[in-house]
Amino acid sequence: DVAAGEAAARERLTRMTVPPGALGQVAEVGVQLSGLAGDCPPPVPEPAVVAVFAGDHGVHAQGVTPWPQEVTHQMVANFLAGGAAVNAFATQVGAEVVVVDVGVAASLDPAPGLLPRKIRPGTADMTMGPAMTLAEARAAVVAGVEVARDLVAAGNRLLVTGDMGIANTTASAALVSAFTGTSPEVVTGRGTGIDDATLARKAAVIRTALSRHGLLPSPPREGNPDATRALESSPHAAADDPLGALAAVGGLEIAGIAGLLLGGAALRTPVVVDGVVAGAAALVAAALAPNASQAWIAGHRSVEPAHTLALAHLGLEPLLDLGMRVGEGTGALLAAPLVAAAARALAEVATFDSAGVADKNTTPEAGS
Amino acid sequence: DVAAGEAAARERLTRMTVPPGALGQVAEVGVQLSGLAGDCPPPVPEPAVVAVFAGDHGVHAQGVTPWPQEVTHQMVANFLAGGAAVNAFATQVGAEVVVVDVGVAASLDPAPGLLPRKIRPGTADMTMGPAMTLAEARAAVVAGVEVARDLVAAGNRLLVTGDMGIANTTASAALVSAFTGTSPEVVTGRGTGIDDATLARKAAVIRTALSRHGLLPSPPREGNPDATRALESSPHAAADDPLGALAAVGGLEIAGIAGLLLGGAALRTPVVVDGVVAGAAALVAAALAPNASQAWIAGHRSVEPAHTLALAHLGLEPLLDLGMRVGEGTGALLAAPLVAAAARALAEVATFDSAGVADKNTTPEAGS
Known part of the structure; x- marks a missing residue:
């Protein structure tokens, strides 16, 4: 029971030998983990595993990035060889790395740590038509749910989202625009580090795609000069049909991550969400x-x-x-020890009573 | 050589299979560690140890906190029994905890993990006279330098500052006021969580103490309404005589941490700095x-x-x-895995060449 777990955590936090409120956001994570477990202390969420969902993007043909599409495949090989940033950070925090091929536009040889779940070899160009069919989007989500199930069955207690896919910040920005009602020009970023001309083209490509699929947020009303605000007149087309939006302008790895997020939640297993690609998946x-x-x-x-x-x-x-924009799950991995520390504090920190430490609340006359 | 190590790290960052600039602040830590090592990759800074310097404060008598002074001693016992937040976080990140008694106002029994380095049993009340003598301040700093030396000699490669001392945010705020030229009313915070009346008293106590010792920043000039800005007319008395300022309004554990910071630097061993108490020590x-x-x-x-x-x-x-205000070294401990990850990335992430990954810089025609 979520409420009971959270209440037990909040009550315990008042008795722990820590000044009240002093654990800040770490305490809030502890409360969340307790709610998820329905109990306090919650289990320390270890071991952790990062699932790096990989897929290619047809919109790459529109010139939204200077990186060749082959880099998706090459980086997957780098992950499997242990040579990428996600591997170094996983080693540091004691997490396993698995790569899930849901849509790489190349045939991958079997390898330890590679889960072959290819739905199709890359999406289609979202400016020409839907990136994938509804059935493909659904299948990629299901693949992610099943990855969560298998990783938890293998004993993992913390799931970490990862992604690899050249051009996937374009698909992510398109989804964020559609789900938050924000204009393409505001959501679009530099991804791996593009120049001004490519940035302008990327935003225009996203606008074209969203418009084609009926997902473009309405323009700001007259008299509202603040174009960065969510547009109240948005038709909410994406919210009404999230799978349709995912199929139209999303990506296979984004769908897989959405599945991991749903699978983790269904199994009451915490999931640490990485950057913008995972953020788009979380909206779906x-x-x-x-x-x-x-x-x-x-x-x-x-x-x-x-x-x-x-x-x-x-x-x-x-x-x-930390000003990071690597993807792969790197940012979420660095947060994994903080999540575990939040649970460990609830489990291992003594109470004022048990430690024989005077509580200011019980000695109101002291100190003045 | 610092410059050579930093340059080697920056050069390596351009060849690693990570988009340029994408590691953000983690890359900057890696550059710093490389400078410190004079080489790239720098060694992964493990194992880590947190040195919790403990001392009491005579200014406690002025009613700056509702917590009884005995809590310093009781929390030291809690650290040594493994029951505090610092212990839980140290366990999580694989760090050792040592407690350095530089000035607890009680006699502590020998215990594993306790380094007895008492200079005096708590400081004097800074509103009545100097908190300690210059010789005592110097001895406490030397004790901290020696703790750094001994911990590094024992094989530790990352030092983490920790502190315990009821009323030590008062001494810390006084030092920060003196060193930054900021008024006591602006620097003073709620510490472990004090009410408005105690907060006002705490600021007044700090003002009294700084004034008594010739360390009070000059008031803002006429026509400068921004009282939060550092005062340009500050006499810099603290900067000119840091040990004198430390003796006047500091604390024994603050002095010990200052020594740890100096000792770590002398040994070219990175030191992770915790919160406001360590920040005051770092100013000294x-x-x-x-x-x-x-x-x-x-x-x-x-x-x-x-x-x-x-x-x-x-x-x-x-x-x-993270909105934390525990002290003890807790915030710095949670950062230790990030520091280690920064070094590990430089050591373990493959280059574009070695991994066979196309670099956008070498394929300018791609993707458009």
Whole structure:
């Protein structure tokens, strides 16, 4: 029972040998984990595993990034060889790395740590038609749910989202625009580091795609000069048909992550959410299952503007804000020890009574 | 050689299979560690140890906190029994906890993990006279330097500052006021959570003490209504005589932490700096040895206003900002895995060449 677990955690926090309120956001994570477990202290969420969902994007053909599409495949090989940032950070925090091929536009050889779940070899170009069919989007989400199930069955107690897909900040920004009602020009960021001309083209591509699929937020009303605000006149087409929006302008790895987020929530297993690609997936997943976000912890805030918009829309407060924009799950992995520390504090910190420490609340005359 | 290590790190960052600039603040920590090591990759800074310096404060008699002074002693016992937040977080990140008694106002029994280095049993009341003599302040700093030496000799490669001392946010705020030229009313915070009346008394106590010792920043000039700005007319009495300021309004544990910061820097061992008490110590240490801050990494930003002022004065950017105000070293401990991850990334992430990943810089025609 979520409420009972949260209440037990809040009560315990008042008795722990820590000044009241002094654990800040760490305490809030502890309360969340207790709610998820329906008990306090919650289990320490270890071991952790990062599932890196990989897929390619037809919209790459529109020139939204200077990186060749082959880099998706090459980076997957790098993950499997242990040579990427996600591997270094996973080693540091004691997490396992698995790569889920839901849509790489190349045939991958079997390898330890690679889960072959390819739905199709990359999406279609969202400016020409839907990125994928509804059935494909659904299948990719289901693949993610099943990955969560298998990873938890294998003993993992903390799931971490990861992603790889050249051009996937374009698909993510498109989804964030559609779900938050924010204009393409505001949501679009520099991804891996594009120049001004590419940034303008990327925003125009997103606008074209959203318009084609009936997902473009309405323009600001007359007299409202603040174009960065969510547009109240948005038709909410994405919220009404999240799977349709995902199929139209999303990505296979985004769908897979949405599935992981739903699967983790269904299994009451906490999921640390990485950057803008995971944020877009979380918008889809939250629209499909509003209560699922109880299981989600925002690992970090990436520098992509769409990520901040997604986090605000989801009501998630990130643990880290380090100016990172790597993807792969790197930011969320760095937050994993903080999540575990939150549970451990509830389990291991003594109470004032048990430690023989005077509580200021019980000695009101002291100190003055 | 610092410059060579930093340059090697910046060069390596351009070849790693990570988008340029995408590691944000983690990359900057890696550059700093490389500078400190004079080489890239720097060693992964493990194992870590948190040294919790403990001392009592004569200013407690002025009613600056509702907590009884005995809580310092009781919390030291809690640390040694493994029951405090610092213990839980240290367990989580794989760090050892040592407690250094530089000035607890009680006789402590020998115990594993306790380093007996008492200079005096608590400071004197800074509103009545200096908190300690210059010789005592110097001895407490030397004790901290020696603790750094011994902990590094024992094999530790990352030092983490910790503190315990009821009323020590009063001494810390006084030092921050003196070193940054900010008025007592602006620097003073709620510490463990005091009410409005106690907050006003605490600020008045700090003003009295600073005034008595010739350390009170000059009032704002006429026509400058912004009382929160550092006062340009500050006499810099503290900067000119940092040990004198430490003796006048500081604390024994603050002096010990200043020594740890200096000792770590001298041994080219990185030191993760905790909250406001460590921030005050860092102001003293930086005034004594301006280059020492090359070895310091700000672990987190506490909610105490004096901490933000100290970090800005020192030019340190904290890794975490979680709304914490526990002390003990808790915030810095949570940052330790991030520091280690920064070094590990430089050591373990493959280059574009070695991983066979196309670099956008070498394929300018791609993607458009």
